[in-house]
Amino acid sequence: MLTVALPKGELLKNSIRLLQSVGLDFSGFLDSGNRQLQIPDASGQAKAILVRAQDVPVYVEYGQAQLGIVGYDVLQEKKPQVAQLVDLQFGYCRMSLAVKASSSYKTPLDLPAHGRVASKYVNCARDYFQGLDLPVEIVPLYGSVELGPITGMSEAIVDIVSTGKTLRENGLVEIATLYQSTARLIVHPLSYRLNMGNINQLVEQLRVEQLTVM
Numbered sequence: 001m002l003t004v005a006l007p008k009g010e011l012l013k014n015s016i017r018l019l020q021s022v023g024l025d026f027s028g029f030l031d032s033g034n035r036q037l038q039i040p041d042a043s044g045q046a047k048a049i050l051v052r053a054q055d056v057p058v059y060v061e062y063g064q065a066q067l068g069i070v071g072y073d074v075l076q077e078k079k080p081q082v083a084q085l086v087d088l089q090f091g092y093c094r095m096s097l098a099v100k101a102s103s104s105y106k107t108p109l110d111l112p113a114h115g116r117v118a119s120k121y122v123n124c125a126r127d128y129f130q131g132l133d134l135p136v137e138i139v140p141l142y143g144s145v146e147l148g149p150i151t152g153m154s155e156a157i158v159d160i161v162s163t164g165k166t167l168r169e170n171g172l173v174e175i176a177t178l179y180q181s182t183a184r185l186i187v188h189p190l191s192y193r194l195n196m197g198n199i200n201q202l203v204e205q206l207r208v209e210q211l212t213v214m
């Protein structure tokens with residue numbers, strides 16, 4: 001039986017919608033009273049496990065799930081050994097560098113050498129500043145990173161921006177975009193090569209459906 005790893009949070013609804021369009025129903029995860037972390041599809045072809053967004057590639061890399069749905073941002077941060085097969089065209093956001101709107105930093109190179117940058121995406125932030133040849137201290141945080149510059153702990157943040165509302169409401173502005181991100185269908189490479197549980201057919205169906213459903 002195929003196992004699909006689904007991310008809790010922002011990408012869950014659209015992931016479930018997409019899978020429904022190819023006949024796999026995991027809508028039970030959307031029931032507010034439901035605390036089950038794995039549910040079988042009614043057809044008996046597959047089951048889904050519900051994990052934190054950052055953990056989706058872990059289950060796929062280790063082969064406990066053959067398929068998963070995860071943001072490109074997470075793949076950039078963790079660089080897991082998985083095949084990235086389809087850009088699912090939802091979960092649009094961008095990884096940005098932001099500073100206080102009132103600061104004098106208008107471009108990344110205006111930031112002071114050895115200044116601090118707070119982020120949940122420490123590898124993305126580190127790679128970006130290495131590419132600029134600007135030495136900075138990356139301060140790892142787990143959320144609400146906008147508070148870094150507000151409290152004065154850091155000069156800047158590297159974080160996901162979607163509507164821009166969170167930045168605006170906290171007096172921050174973007175000064176650079178590291179990359180754009182969308183949800184991706186990822187696959188365990190060996191399972192794909194061996195076509196386990198007819199995985200290739202399902203991937204093709206998802207490739208077609210994502211164009212019409214979203």
Ligand SMILES: Nc1ncnc2c1ncn2[C@@H]1O[C@H](COP(=O)(O)OP(=O)(O)OP(=O)(O)O)[C@@H](O)[C@H]1O
Binds near residue numbers: 007182
């Ligand atoms: N505001 C947003 N708008 C659109 N997509 C987003 C937004 N925030 C995050 N995403 C995308 O959705 C994915 C999951 O984000 P979500 O906020 O649900 O989890 P998370 O905060 O990264 O993880 P966790 O809560 O487990 O720490 C992200 O990796 C990104 O690809």
Ligand SMILES: O=P(O)(O)OC[C@H]1O[C@H](OP(=O)(O)OP(=O)(O)O)[C@H](O)[C@@H]1O
Binds near residue numbers: 142143162165
């Ligand atoms: O541009 P916007 O549409 O306002 O969205 C951006 C916000 O969404 C994410 O936060 P999330 O809700 O995941 O909370 P977090 O601070 O715990 O990461 C991200 O970290 C920003 O704070």
